[in-house]
Amino acid sequence: MDTSVLIVTIAVALFFTYTNGFHDSANAIATSVSTRALTPKAALLMAAVMNLFGAFLGQGVAQTVIKGVIATPHGRSGMAVLFAALAGAVLWNLTTWYLGLPSSSTHALFGGLIGAALAGGVTVHWTGVVDRIIVPMFASPLVGLVVGFGVMLAILWFFRRANPHKAKRGFRIAQTISAAAMALGHGLQDAQKTMGVVVLALVIHDPARGFGIPVWVKVVCALTMSLGTYAGGWRIMRTLGRRIIDLDPPQGFAAETTSASILYVSAYLFHAPVSTTHVITSAIMGVGATKRVKAVRWGVAKNIVAGWFITMPAAGVVGAGCYYLIWLIFH
Structure with missing residues (x-):
């Protein structure tokens, strides 16, 4: 197969991980910025560095992407399937970023893969x-909601006699750690997804090479995501940080700690590629509900949840459409 086709496909995969970085950077830092625990520039730099480190912490999620979703496609049509899948994911990412909707880059990628595979006759x-x-897609937000509620209740109980001003000042400092942990989990989860796609492209190009992840793939994917993260996602940050609920430092710490824990457990124990967007959004809702149920702006939350359900089928349709377009142009 022509090497130029492989290079173009890898370039699109890296562009996807770049859009993933700026699309999902808000997940890691929106709460810290909204509570003024970190300045936006400091938060973005911290998130970029921690994303870079997180990418090297494992490869279970990458192996799920490589072997667990579609059969390994072959030949030029196989590369077309992969290219179309990535195009579908990128287009959906850019659309939802423009609209300020924190949809899932994870499910955009998998929706694109499934849609393009079905269009290209790949199992x-x-x-x-x-x-x-699918199961983690529904389970992780529920877990985030319940655990976020529980963590915030525990914080309220343990610090019930503390001076409110001193406690908030302490949690503002603690948020630096929880935001870093959240960004590390984002790198662990999302950078691996692109690594898996790049390895698929390499296997399609040379089936004899095997499914191992080369060091250069890890480095390039991690650096590209970090650059995307530093580019920022201000529209989505406003949605997560202020429109769902007005967060204070203890609530931000609880939401970030909950989210980071879920990301680590899902990656290491289940090798499940969960959505950082789903997890942090549901954790914010759970934390906010401890204040009072009406404190959460459920209308905004409803629109976000609707975006969750739309993402996979929408990206799938776009991925399938991209495959048919490629087929028409080159056949």
């Missing part, structure tokens, strides 16, 4: 899709 591993993608 979809539906059991893997259900077990590793």
